[in-house]
Amino acid sequence: MFMAELAEDSEEDEEEEIENIPRLSYETINPLNVLSETAFKKHFRLNKECFLSLLEEITPFVRARRRCKLELKTKLLVTLLFYAHGSDQSILGSSFFCDMSQSSVSRSIEEITNALTSREIRFRRIRFPRNMRELSQRRARFSEATHIPGSIGVIDCTHVAIIPPNDDQQVFVNRKKYHSMNVQLICEENCWIMNANPNFPGSSHNDYIWGKSDISGILQQVYRENGGNFFLLGDSEYPLSPWLLTPLRNPSSEQEERFNNKFNSARSIIERCNRLLKNRFRCLLKHRVLRYQPKKAVAIILACCVLHNICVENHIEAPEEDEEFTNADLGIIKEGNNSLVERNPTAQNDLRAARQLRQLIIENNFL
Template structure:
């Protein structure tokens, strides 16, 4: 009886080992099939579907591998994780791209997107930088001056709304003037549409001027002013006029210097609108029609991940042309014009007047 039991146990162990080997082979074959699938996709189709070409994709994977904790597993390579996330960013749907082609379940897809998004946020300190040195600021000023003949500009600023599902907590903070829930994302870009600053902490109910007044960037611009630098951002009438933040002159007399200033201001500030258009066209998960079904904090991380990719593509391809972005109709609520009085406004208007008289 004992011998029979021992023989039975040996057979059970051998069967378990055989099953383990078969599972390992199946996993290995699945990984190999995914790699072959990647190689078979034509370049044009790859770029259309994932927004990056294959060279840019491999460069991204290398950087994530070197500089973040993102790793592959036995069942899902790092490359597949990145492709799955890129498909989501580009299309805004779990049912698109390689995740569907290799029959990955939704839970695995969601995990891949989360891991890659976290990793791209780690890279944001490198890829999304407001100019910190005089040399960096001079380069950006030269860009705005050469293109628009507007001196002293180190960025165009505005906010854009990214739709999210109704949050469980603090719901009124996210309900915007257009009647949907969103994040109101403040961004700054240079004349090449490179995004240099992102503030994704506020809900859609927050006014642009409130986000600005609460941002670290405002403190930084004030410190530059105190140090004697004549630099400024360009904002629309939803922002307060400050000595470091130039806004348009409403109802300026036609043909006057103020009118000329405002026309040039609008052209130069349009860089941020174009940047929003390119960003949302390339990464359609940010479009209002797509709605991010996540907690606001995670939705903000997805926005930042897309901004990192946007800047990477600028480094790879140069300034986007009109062909790089479809026309995106704005769904951003119209922000009321800021009406202010006080010493800050008086000082800001005085600086603006001097700028107009000397340059326009």
């Protein structure tokens, strides 16, 4: 145990010695003092007040390294710059506010990402309802916003490009033939993300990820134990169930057409959420490519979701959609309906109940 700790300290000392080698430097500035509020948000996506608040929030979760001269503030700034623009790490290190080696930038990104995705911060910032009271409140707000009674949020998946992993490369290749993580997002009416699951490789279908999701199990349990209508809205790629409704495939009346139109309008919220997330944090765009192995890519995606929610909570507007973003691939891959309805009696009963629930909503609200 002692030898392991000694080896770890030795490795840390070596890293810090490298980090503190004198470098040809130039005068740097403090963005908090020099940049306007607008310019600061353009570079770092947060306003100055939120930045300082976040700096205080993550401080207990960043391990201080001996003899490291970099301020935590600088580490957070360079990490936010990377998330926002996805630039090469050596370029980031030569930014206008810091003079850092590529290795220092890399360690900073890792430290800040680990802090943002710590259990305490992640569960505080990305939060699915945790009891029936919260679930009922969530249903009331979303149903009022979308006019689909019983709905609590909307779900979809988006792909984030990564470099070919060291292991099982083919599993990460999606239908568009690039390596990615397929990220399940569930959001509220204001695009606040209440669940993010970036743990599945690009070849995984959306309905498969949903079937393995904790949220699927939670809503199914709520349905079986408490009754009542609490469901998400998803597109036709998902299997219809009492806890996840999908639109009608072939509407045959004006009422059903109106329901589908309202449903699709509500579903557009998740498309807007994905668009906002990737516009704010362009390291997630396909052509930027996260140059990390899956484990670190997953952490960066979650960190960006945490920061996205901070922006939503504080009404921080997204940057303008420039030509680069307008022409970007946003990672939405539609695979058709791959879900198979199980033939066991419970699954058949659930499907029948979901169809009845959907028809009841149409008859009571879309006459």
